[in-house]
Every structure is written in C-alpha cells, then in structure tokens.
Amino acid sequence: MRVTVLGSAQDAGLPQVGADHPLDEAARRRALPRRTASSLLVETATGRLLLDAGPDLRQQWADRRGLPDAVVLTHAHMGHYTGLVHFGEEGANTPGLPVLVTPAMATFLTSHEPWRTLVTGGCLRLSVGFDHDVAGASVRLIPVPHRGEHSDTVAVSVDDALLYLPDIDSWDAWPDALEVISDHRVAFCDATFWSDDEVPGRDQAQIPHPLVPDTVTRFTDVATRIVLTHLNHTNPLCDPASPEAAEVAAAGFEVAFDGMTVSI
Numbered sequence: 001m002r003v004t005v006l007g008s009a010q011d012a013g014l015p016q017v018g019a020d021h022p023l024d025e026a027a028r029r030r031a032l033p034r035r036t037a038s039s040l041l042v043e044t045a046t047g048r049l050l051l052d053a054g055p056d057l058r059q060q061w062a063d064r065r066g067l068p069d070a071v072v073l074t075h076a077h078m079g080h081y082t083g084l085v086h087f088g089e090e091g092a093n094t095p096g097l098p099v100l101v102t103p104a105m106a107t108f109l110t111s112h113e114p115w116r117t118l119v120t121g122g123c124l125r126l127s128v129g130f131d132h133d134v135a136g137a138s139v140r141l142i143p144v145p146h147r148g149e150h151s152d153t154v155a156v157s158v159d160d161a162l163l164y165l166p167d168i169d170s171w172d173a174w175p176d177a178l179e180v181i182s183d184h185r186v187a188f189c190d191a192t193f194w195s196d197d198e199v200p201g202r203d204q205a206q207i208p209h210p211l212v213p214d215t216v217t218r219f220t221d222v223a224t225r226i227v228l229t230h231l232n233h234t235n236p237l238c239d240p241a242s243p244e245a246a247e248v249a250a251a252g253f254e255v256a257f258d259g260m261t262v263s264i
C-alpha cells in the first residue's frame with residue numbers, strides 16, 4: 001500500500017488561527033512549511049481510504065480527482081471529522097460514502113447536526129464496528145485512551161501493517177502500546193507536544209498527550225518504522241532545522257510532513 005500524509009498537524013494546523021508563537025509567525029511568512037490537520041490517504045491495490053476527515057480536507061484533496069472509497073474516523077475532536085461537511089449536498093453530495101466508525105462515534109454523528117443530516121440524507125453510510133473489510137483492505141479500529149467528551153477514540157490498523165494513532169492521552173494509560181506498535185511495520189504516532197510548558201497559560205493536564213522525548217525513549221528499540229505526527233503549532237519539531245528534529249532523527253524516528261509518502 002502507499003500512504004500519503006495529507007496533514008501532519010494537531011487539529012488546528014500551522015499557522016493556527018489567532019496564534020502568534022514564533023513557529024506560527026515563521027509558517028505565516030513561509031519560512032517554515034505550513035501544516036494541515038492530521039490525516040492519511042491510504043492507496044491499496046483496489047481502492048483509497050481516507051483516515052480522518054478534518055477541517056482542511058478541501059485543501060488536502062485539491063490535487064485529487066474523485067472520492068475516497070471509504071473514510072475512517074478516529075474520534076470526534078474537530079481536527080478529525082469536521083471535513084465530512086464536504087461530502088454533503090453543498091459539496092460532493094456523495095451517494096452513501098462508507099464511513100467506518102465505532103458505535104460511540106456513530107451515536108455522536110447521528111445525534112448532532114449537521115452530521116445527522118449527512119447520514120439521514122444518504123450522503124454518508126455509517127459502517128459501525130471495530131473490524132471492516134473495505135477497498136481491498138482489512139481495517140481494525142483499536143480503542144485508545146483519549147479525552148472522551150464526545151466519543152471514544154481509536155487507532156486505525158490497515159492490513160496489520162500500517163498503524164495510525166494521532167491522539168492518545170498517555171502511553172502508560174494504554175498497556176497494549178508497545179505490543180500494538182511492534183506488530184505493525186509503520187506507525188504514525190501522536191507527537192502533539194515536545195514539552196510540558198509548551199502552551200503558556202493552558203494547563204496541559206487538561207489536554208494530555210505523551211511528550212515526544214518520552215515516546216522516543218519508550219520505543220527506541222522497536223523495529224517498527226515510527227513516524228511522528230499530529231504536531232501542535234508550538235512543537236519545535238515543526239521546524240525541520242531545529243535541534244529537536246535532529247535529536248529524533250538521530251534516534252531513528254521520522255517526523256511527518258504534509259505530502260510525505262510511505263510505501264508499505
């Protein structure tokens with residue numbers, strides 16, 4: 001399969017609306033690459049899967065024709081599903097586009113507008129469950145701990161080879177982490193924050209994520225190709241020339257960027 005990183009940022013992208021962090025300013029003047037909300041395109045021998053449909057979907061899909069064969073959603077935070085609006089009647093008006101979701105995510109979508117109308121009006125056809133066969137691939141949704149005010153959260157496994165895990169509260173809260181990551185050839189993992197004091201004025205206990213140095217330490221001996229993604233606009237890894245980027249590269253980890261491709 002061929003994987004294209006459509007977006008490599010935390011939900012709100014880089015530069016983030018209203019933010020004036022030096023990384024935002026650098027991206028604004030194009031001294032750094034801009035990043036859109038985390039999403040992957042997976043091309044199998046017979047079809048295309050879109051993993052997460054975020055607010056930047058129109059821009060992410062601008063160079064592509066047609067539609068994905070199915071959309072897979074990880075959870076109901078804004079960077080991961082709000083792009084579904086582009087499949088509604090004001091946009092692609094898709095006839096029953098398959099959307100793979102957990103039962104909790106299905107309940108969320110069918111309980112709130114405008115998502116409810118996308119389902120009842122027939123633009124989206126929810127495929128509810130944790131195991132799916134679609135577009136020539138086997139897709140498993142693996143529950144992971146993450147702030148659950150709207151839905152549960154899953155990692156996505158495609159053909160037991162690719163793992164997409166954009167959001168998790170902590171590695172300690174998920175005892176299966178090492179085994180699940182080790183079982184895949186390539187894993188795109190949550191790298192939202194580099195350090196605890198990265199977002200001034202905001203209590204990071206309210207927005208928990210593993211810190212990148214901890215992730216690198218934990219998984220340094222794993223044979224899996226680990227690609228760090230879902231970078232917050234404050235994360236120094238947004239700058240490919242930063243000392244932090246050199247540090248993770250030296251440890252054998254990669255940092256995702258918009259447009260990156262990986263063959264598995």
Ligand SMILES: [Zn+2]
Pocket residue numbers: 010011077079080166167230
């Ligand atoms: Zn997110």
Ligand SMILES: [Zn+2]
Pocket residue numbers: 075077146167
């Ligand atoms: Zn989230």
